Amino acid sequence: MKSLISFTCLIFCLFIVFSQSVAADGIKGSISLIVGNQGQSVNPCGQGGQVPVCASMADAYQTYLTMTQGLNYTSSLQFELMDGTYGSNFSPSWMKSLSIIPFSRTKGSVVFTGAYINNFVANNYTLSFTNITFSNAYGIIGATGAIDVEFDSCTFGNVNIDLTNPLLSLNGTGCSTPPQLVLNNCLFNNLTMGADLIDVTSYTVTITNTVVSNVCGGFYFTNSSTTISGSQFTQANSYSFATLLFEGGSATVKDSVFSENIVSSIGIFEAINSPLPSGPFLLDHISVNENTIQTIIPPVYIFNVQSSVVILGSVFTNNSFENHNSAGGAIQITLAPNIAIQYCTFTNNSALLNGGSLSISKSTVSVSFSLIDQSSSSVGGAIYVDDNSVVNIKNTSIIDNYSKNSGQNVYCKNSNISVYNSSINSYNHYGFSCQSGCSVDSDMGNICEHNSGLSKKVIIGLVVGLGGSIAVLFIVLLILRRQRNKRHYQRINDGDHHHHHHSNTSTY
Ligand SMILES: *[C@@H]1O[C@H](CO)[C@@H](O)[C@H](O)[C@H]1NC(C)=O
Ligand SMILES: *[C@@H]1O[C@H](CO)[C@@H](O)[C@H](O)[C@H]1NC(C)=O
Numbered sequence: 001m002k003s004l005i006s007f008t009c010l011i012f013c014l015f016i017v018f019s020q021s022v023a024a025d026g027i028k029g030s031i032s033l034i035v036g037n038q039g040q041s042v043n044p045c046g047q048g049g050q051v052p053v054c055a056s057m058a059d060a061y062q063t064y065l066t067m068t069q070g071l072n073y074t075s076s077l078q079f080e081l082m083d084g085t086y087g088s089n090f091s092p093s094w095m096k097s098l099s100i101i102p103f104s105r106t107k108g109s110v111v112f113t114g115a116y117i118n119n120f121v122a123n124n125y126t127l128s129f130t131n132i133t134f135s136n137a138y139g140i141i142g143a144t145g146a147i148d149v150e151f152d153s154c155t156f157g158n159v160n161i162d163l164t165n166p167l168l169s170l171n172g173t174g175c176s177t178p179p180q181l182v183l184n185n186c187l188f189n190n191l192t193m194g195a196d197l198i199d200v201t202s203y204t205v206t207i208t209n210t211v212v213s214n215v216c217g218g219f220y221f222t223n224s225s226t227t228i229s230g231s232q233f234t235q236a237n238s239y240s241f242a243t244l245l246f247e248g249g250s251a252t253v254k255d256s257v258f259s260e261n262i263v264s265s266i267g268i269f270e271a272i273n274s275p276l277p278s279g280p281f282l283l284d285h286i287s288v289n290e291n292t293i294q295t296i297i298p299p300v301y302i303f304n305v306q307s308s309v310v311i312l313g314s315v316f317t318n319n320s321f322e323n324h325n326s327a328g329g330a331i332q333i334t335l336a337p338n339i340a341i342q343y344c345t346f347t348n349n350s351a352l353l354n355g356g357s358l359s360i361s362k363s364t365v366s367v368s369f370s371l372i373d374q375s376s377s378s379v380g381g382a383i384y385v386d387d388n389s390v391v392n393i394k395n396t397s398i399i400d401n402y403s404k405n406s407g408q409n410v411y412c413k414n415s416n417i418s419v420y421n422s423s424i425n426s427y428n429h430y431g432f433s434c435q436s437g438c439s440v441d442s443d444m445g446n447i448c449e450h451n452s453g454l455s456k457k458v459i460i461g462l463v464v465g466l467g468g469s470i471a472v473l474f475i476v477l478l479i480l481r482r483q484r485n486k487r488h489y490q491r492i493n494d495g496d497h498h499h500h501h502h503s504n505t506s507t508y
């Protein structure tokens, strides 16, 4: 008798599965249930016809478990949610896949609110949401293990909570292949969180056509392979991390815009190495415009990254970096041996301390086919180079930049710089300040401003023309001034060391 019931049940299940697969979207073995947010628990529910709509997602899951007894892993599940707001906790534990969509197929008609589908464990399934709005929802997914997650055309908004629980927290460590996170055509807006918005470890991440605006909270990727394209980050801030932070792993960010971010913590793109291996990083045709950075980490910060970083065809305009210790109005590179900047344009960027557009320390960087103009800082109007760096500049124009103290265009200390097929100008000869330990190799001859001869001629002219005590006094004044400047550089460099030290310890 028992086996007959089981057999009947099995036939029934197979029939349901089969009919659903034909009737629904043609996915083999898929079950689709209609779910509302009110009414009595009934099992089965949600299958249309005489069967009532499920009263909750938890009820629908019970029906799924009944329908798939013993076969649950083979059937995909879809919830079609009636219009309305959904607020209860729901933690499914075993499925092949769950896809959540509005019954009306209308974006914005289904709203999730509160702390939701949370704390999945490693169960090897796919979870997808289409056209769902998450309003004042956080801790939406906190998962460890092999869960592929996809959000298509979803909105995340209206959270203002100081809580260390991101919207999504995914950790695929230990999976044989990294699970996937896909965000397509989504909007993150009006989110102020004490935590990161998204925290992903050991995943493959694909973010496309997504807008992040008016948020406080970053996207933090650890040991993941991430691709971001066609996306926009505006008015994005973060308490603790950059808007995009990559620790280990690899990333491509392309055809994306970072603009009008007023960052009171850490810049907008940050690649740092941890003990984790890192693959290549590529910034390809991104625009970084009108960002104001108030702290010590610049718009783009590359720190201790051993793998290659290529910044290609990108534009950095009108970025100002306002902290008095700021270095690198567009990009700061420290401890990175393999950086290439190609076909980029840097215009009107500023840093208060060093390097109006680029600040390079303990790194090897090539800058080619690029333009840097109208940038300003205290030292190194366009580029600041120090601490055993190697910088190879070719086919690049570095023109019309401004420094308050030294190196209208470039300031170089304890480093090797080559400049070929390039143009450099300023009102003060080449505006290229070569300090101790700087070696410059250029097809433009000696471009270092302290050897330019201009100031020597002026001094000789003064001595010959005027003679006497006035000239001697003048020379003494010049020497004194130069020594004061030297002390000033010393202070700046001390400040710079302090800055790097500070950024290391405070951030990581
Ligand atoms: C679902 O399937 C898995 C794997 O076959 C099994 O371990 C689990 O007990 C099943 N759960 C239910 C509720 O049937
Ligand atoms: C999602 O919304 C779009 C536009 O409102 C609609 O064309 C599409 O069919 C919807 N898809 C689903 C699965 O709801």
Ligand SMILES: *[C@@H]1O[C@H](CO)[C@@H](O)[C@H](O)[C@H]1NC(C)=O
Pocket: 123, 124
């Ligand atoms: C995960 O699912 C795939 C197929 O979808 C299957 O081959 C694999 O054995 C599953 N792994 C675990 C740990 O269940």
Ligand SMILES: *[C@@H]1O[C@H](CO)[C@@H](O)[C@H](O)[C@H]1NC(C)=O
Pocket: 157, 158, 159, 160, 190
């Ligand atoms: C932003 O979210 C808060 C809740 O955190 C809400 O009170 C406010 O109305 C939202 N603002 C807008 C413009 O939607």
Ligand SMILES: *[C@@H]1O[C@H](CO)[C@@H](O)[C@H](O)[C@H]1NC(C)=O
Pocket: 144, 171, 172, 173, 174, 201, 222
């Ligand atoms: C991810 O999971 C691994 C193994 O379970 C754990 O060691 C690691 O601390 C987790 N990482 C994060 C960021 O949660």
Ligand SMILES: *[C@@H]1O[C@H](CO)[C@@H](O)[C@H](O)[C@H]1NC(C)=O
Pocket: 173, 174, 178, 202, 223, 276
């Ligand atoms: C980093 O991710 C890779 C897969 O992409 C994985 O093999 C490796 O174990 C992960 N490392 C750590 C420390 O989690």
Ligand SMILES: *[C@@H]1O[C@H](CO)[C@@H](O)[C@H](O)[C@H]1NC(C)=O
Pocket: 290, 318, 319, 320, 348
């Ligand atoms: C340069 O950028 C600043 C903002 O950082 C802006 O106020 C200023 O108008 C810009 N100047 C030019 C000439 O574009």
Ligand SMILES: *[C@@H]1O[C@H](CO)[C@@H](O)[C@H](O)[C@H]1NC(C)=O
Pocket: 289, 290, 317, 318
């Ligand atoms: C830079 O600032 C100037 C002056 O405010 C403005 O005209 C220009 O559009 C800005 N450029 C970008 C790319 O934001």
Ligand SMILES: *[C@@H]1O[C@H](CO)[C@@H](O)[C@H](O)[C@H]1NC(C)=O
Pocket: 388, 389, 390, 415, 416, 439
């Ligand atoms: C700079 O060039 C000199 C001479 O070729 C070399 O000895 C030194 O190691 C170079 N410095 C760096 C940081 O590569």
Ligand SMILES: *[C@@H]1O[C@H](CO)[C@@H](O)[C@H](O)[C@H]1NC(C)=O
Pocket: 394, 420, 421
């Ligand atoms: C400079 O340009 C010339 C002519 O195109 C080319 O032969 C040479 O290799 C270039 N030098 C560098 C360092 O790129």
Ligand SMILES: *[C@@H]1O[C@H](CO)[C@@H](O)[C@H](O)[C@H]1NC(C)=O
Pocket: 395, 421, 422
């Ligand atoms: C690089 O500059 C040299 C000299 O100015 C020029 O002959 C050459 O065509 C340039 N190369 C490219 C690829 O623009």
Ligand SMILES: CC(=O)N[C@H]1CO[C@H](CO)[C@@H](O)[C@@H]1O
Pocket: 348, 373, 374, 375, 376, 400, 401, 402, 426, 427
């Ligand atoms: C000579 C010249 O054009 N200098 C410009 C360098 O950049 C600063 C900052 O944008 C401008 O103020 C200068 O006019």
